[in-house]
Amino acid sequence: MADPTKSKIDEPTGTPTMGHEWDGIEELDTPLPRWWLWTFYACILFSLGYVIAYPAWPLIEGYTKGALGWSSRGDLAREMATQAAKVAPIHRAIAATPIDQLPARPALMQAAVDGGRAAFKVHCVQCHGSGAAGSKGYPNLNDDDWLWGGDLATIEKTIVDGIRNPDHAATRLSIMPAFGRDQLLQAAQVDDVVAHVRTISGQQKGDAASQRGAQLFADNCAVCHGPAGKGNRQLGAPNLTDGIWLYGGDGDSLHQTVWNSRQGVMPRWGDRLDAATVRMLAAYVHSLGGGEAVPMTVVDNVAREASDARP
Amino acid sequence: MTTAPLSLYEKRKGVYPKAVDGFYRRLKWAVMAVTLAIYWITPWLRWDRGPYAPDQAVLIDLAHRRFYMFAIEIWPHEFYYVAGLLVMAGVGLFLVTSAVGRAWCGYACPQTVWTDLYQHVERWMDGDRNAQIRLDKARWSVAKLARRLAKWSVWLVIAFGTGGAWIFYFADAPTLQHQFWTGTAASVAYATVAILTATTFILGGFMREQVCIYMCPWPRIQTAMLDEKSLVVTYKHWRGEQRGSLKKTQAAPTEFGDCIDCDQCVAVCPTGIDIRQGPQIGCITCALCIDACDKVMGQVGRPRGLIDYCTEDDANAEKAGRAPRPVIRSLLHVRTLVYLTLWSAVGAAMLFALGTRTRMDISAQQDRNPIAMRLSDGTIRNAFTVKLRNMESRPRPMRVTVEGLAGVSLWTDRDGRADARTAIDTIVPPDSVAKLRLFLAAPAHGPLRQDFAFTVRATDREGGTDREPAHFERLQ
Numbered sequence: 058m059a060d061p062t063k064s065k066i067d068e069p070t071g072t073p074t075m076g077h078e079w080d081g082i083e084e085l086d087t088p089l090p091r092w093w094l095w096t097f098y099a100c101i102l103f104s105l106g107y108v109i110a111y112p113a114w115p116l117i118e119g120y121t122k123g124a125l126g127w128s129s130r131g132d133l134a135r136e137m138a139t140q141a142a143k144v145a146p147i148h149r150a151i152a153a154t155p156i157d158q159l160p161a162r163p164a165l166m167q168a169a170v171d172g173g174r175a176a177f178k179v180h181c182v183q184c185h186g187s188g189a190a191g192s193k194g195y196p197n198l199n200d201d202d203w204l205w206g207g208d209l210a211t212i213e214k215t216i217v218d219g220i221r222n223p224d225h226a227a228t229r230l231s232i233m234p235a236f237g238r239d240q241l242l243q244a245a246q247v248d249d250v251v252a253h254v255r256t257i258s259g260q261q262k263g264d265a266a267s268q269r270g271a272q273l274f275a276d277n278c279a280v281c282h283g284p285a286g287k288g289n290r291q292l293g294a295p296n297l298t299d300g301i302w303l304y305g306g307d308g309d310s311l312h313q314t315v316w317n318s319r320q321g322v323m324p325r326w327g328d329r330l331d332a333a334t335v336r337m338l339a340a341y342v343h344s345l346g347g348g349e350a351v352p353m354t355v356v357d358n359v360a361r362e363a364s365d366a367r368p
Numbered sequence: 369m370t371t372a373p374l375s376l377y378e379k380r381k382g383v384y385p386k387a388v389d390g391f392y393r394r395l396k397w398a399v400m401a402v403t404l405a406i407y408w409i410t411p412w413l414r415w416d417r418g419p420y421a422p423d424q425a426v427l428i429d430l431a432h433r434r435f436y437m438f439a440i441e442i443w444p445h446e447f448y449y450v451a452g453l454l455v456m457a458g459v460g461l462f463l464v465t466s467a468v469g470r471a472w473c474g475y476a477c478p479q480t481v482w483t484d485l486y487q488h489v490e491r492w493m494d495g496d497r498n499a500q501i502r503l504d505k506a507r508w509s510v511a512k513l514a515r516r517l518a519k520w521s522v523w524l525v526i527a528f529g530t531g532g533a534w535i536f537y538f539a540d541a542p543t544l545q546h547q548f549w550t551g552t553a554a555s556v557a558y559a560t561v562a563i564l565t566a567t568t569f570i571l572g573g574f575m576r577e578q579v580c581i582y583m584c585p586w587p588r589i590q591t592a593m594l595d596e597k598s599l600v601v602t603y604k605h606w607r608g609e610q611r612g613s614l615k616k617t618q619a620a621p622t623e624f625g626d627c628i629d630c631d632q633c634v635a636v637c638p639t640g641i642d643i644r645q646g647p648q649i650g651c652i653t654c655a656l657c658i659d660a661c662d663k664v665m666g667q668v669g670r671p672r673g674l675i676d677y678c679t680e681d682d683a684n685a686e687k688a689g690r691a692p693r694p695v696i697r698s699l700l701h702v703r704t705l706v707y708l709t710l711w712s713a714v715g716a717a718m719l720f721a722l723g724t725r726t727r728m729d730i731s732a733q734q735d736r737n738p739i740a741m742r743l744s745d746g747t748i749r750n751a752f753t754v755k756l757r758n759m760e761s762r763p764r765p766m767r768v769t770v771e772g773l774a775g776v777s778l779w780t781d782r783d784g785r786a787d788a789r790t791a792i793d794t795i796v797p798p799d800s801v802a803k804l805r806l807f808l809a810a811p812a813h814g815p816l817r818q819d820f821a822f823t824v825r826a827t828d829r830e831g832g833t834d835r836e837p838a839h840f841e842r843l844q
Contacts, residue, residue, distance in 0.1 A: 190737065202743075296744070346785075
């Protein structure tokens with residue numbers, strides 16, 4: 058505060074000083090403009106109104122809620138409801154459109170892909186990974202290799218009915234025998250079959266073992282995987298001649314697979330998600346780059362049989 | 369020396385500027401007319417940009433993130449043009465200050481222009497300075513209240529016109545005007561008008577010179593920027609002092625200077641200062657005191673220019689009896705030329721950049737998850753989100769190709785690998801960014817990380833190309 062005993066008039070400005078100084082620097086005692094005081098009072102009034110209207114005081118348990126009852130959670134709930142109301146007609150339209158007719162409506166298809174991307178992050182990433190790239194035992198959904206088929210309708214059915222749900226009649230079901238564990242083949246025979254599989258997939262050159270394996274393959278494996286090992290989507294039998302291996306294509310992994318069999322399980326989402334969400338998920342998975350245009354099971358089999366017939 | 373204790377707060381001293389006529393007053397009228405006309409008319413100017421862009425000449429389209437200014441259209445990624453305009457505005461203020469002092473404050477600042485307008489309304493309704501002082505001091509009565517309400521109403525109408533015009537810069541003016549009056553405009557439009565009406569009313573009607581003295585940082589900055597070569601409004605005390613009334617000076621002409629102490633310079637000052645105390649922060653150099661003093665000097669038969677625009681150097685020269693430098697010399701001193709060069713350089717650089725900027729653009733973002741994956745035939749696939757920007761207001765056909773990646777095939781998420789090809793053709797809608805999801809498949813043998821580039825070429829008559837470097841990643 059000003060010390061009136063030391064205050065003096067500053068020559069150039071004619072204003073009194075505060076009466077204190079630091080190294081010869083003094084402070085002018087310029088009065089504040091009156092309107093500044095009014096804005097200060099206005100701020101006090103505003104803060105009173107704010108404290109009454111909005112959440113303000115912390116209490117021991119909770120806080121004062123304010124007369125308006127505003128809360129940021131309430132804002133969020135309102136925004137979520139608005140958004141839900143906004144997308145509801147789109148969801149209804151997706152649910153009402155059979156999935157094979159979705160591509161004919163590009164805007165709806167795009168909406169489905171976008172919605173599927175969001176739903177995928179919630180329901181699917183736990184196994185298939187956030188980029189849908191899968192991992193050992195969990196299929197990569199970006200590639201063009203499909204166990205049961207990669208067209209929209211087939212993907213949708215796979216999602217709805219799941220894979221290997223024993224309590225569900227419509228589920229995708231393929232049971233490969235555990236050839237070693239169940240003593241259908243000896244260990245050496247399993248090695249021979251593996252050698253054959255690695256030969257037809259181009260990973261090694263044919264030798265005596267693979268030749269022995271070829272006969273074992275024809276006797277034990279061809280019924281599902283086809284005589285040339287190109288698989289069968291109706292049975293969910295993987296193509297053994299391509300570059301993609303769900304459980305690994307090296308000798309050890311293949312030995313494990315033939316010895317013990319592999320029985321991956323996917324839940325059936327038809328029971329858990331509504332029709333629109335499942336459809337959007339199918340559209341999203343289809344859009345990842347490996348989606349097929351038409352159901353190829355039938356065409357595929359005809360083509361495969363033709364190629365198998367060749368020597 | 370001690371003084372009586374001061375009050376902590378000081379009431380505003382009333383300022384009742386008297387009407388004045390003269391060269392600078394007329395200049396101020398002209399500047400006011402031009403600036404207000406620019407402000408009110410600009411949003412209503414039309415500019416034909418074809419069917420795909422708005423036809424408002426100046427439009428800040430925040431919703432669609434476009435800024436239109438006559439032939440120039442600025443996208444958000446070109447915000448550096450706005451930064452450049454701000455730099456030019458900043459350097460421009462320095463330039464003006466260096467050449468003609470606080471001319472911005474005195475003539476073109478909105479606070480000055482609207483205060484001047486409000487003061488004119490005040491003189492028109494309440495009478496000139498003396499009538500205003502009388503009315504202010506009078507007791508509150510029905511008559512006084514009626515006059516006050518009338519004046520405030522006119523101020524409010526002007527304030528509403530001011531606040532109302534602002535919103536037209538941000539949307540199509542005729543449409544928004546219709547929406548505004550029919551109550552269908554966005555609530556932010558009404559809020560903006562309400563806030564700007566209130567600030568215009570308060571700042572122009574009541575705060576006035578206090579904005580310049582207490583609120584605005586610019587006078588403080590100006591104080592640091594003025595030097596002995598700056599034009600300021602100067603009371604030539606060596607000529608005016610010893611001041612005395614006309615009667616006294618006529619009685620003893622040798623004892624007195626030219627100033628007859630008529631206080632006209634104080635009476636006309638819109639910020640209520642006495643220029644005879646020398647340059648001060650309250651002086652916005654509006655030069656109305658020059659007009660007032662010149663008129664008085666004419667009436668008493670003495671040369672004009674007792675108060676005049678004058679640099680300190682010239683004042684010293686005149687004091688010492690030397691001839692003042694020509695005006696052109698004081699305008700073109702080194703600092704002014706440096707600012708002028710800087711300002712022009714920024715402007716020329718912006719014009720050059722605007723004239724040569726590309727109107728199409730490609731950018732590519734690689735999928736990071738998964739970054740690379742194997743396809744059933746053993747080839748490796750990478751996926752990219754490619755954005756094609758078309759800044760023209762017409763649709764353009766464009767072709768995307770890949771260079772520097774042998775054996776590559778491309779397809780999009782709209783078709784399958786069955787349609788894989790070496791170039792993707794698409795039509796980018798006018799004035800927008802098209803997003804393509806591209807899949808690239810290339811042989812598995814090759815470097816783990818291979819440089820290549822996306823190129824885009826407009827396949828219409830005007831043509832144009834752009835290039836975006838990228839990497840193709842393979843699996844170990």
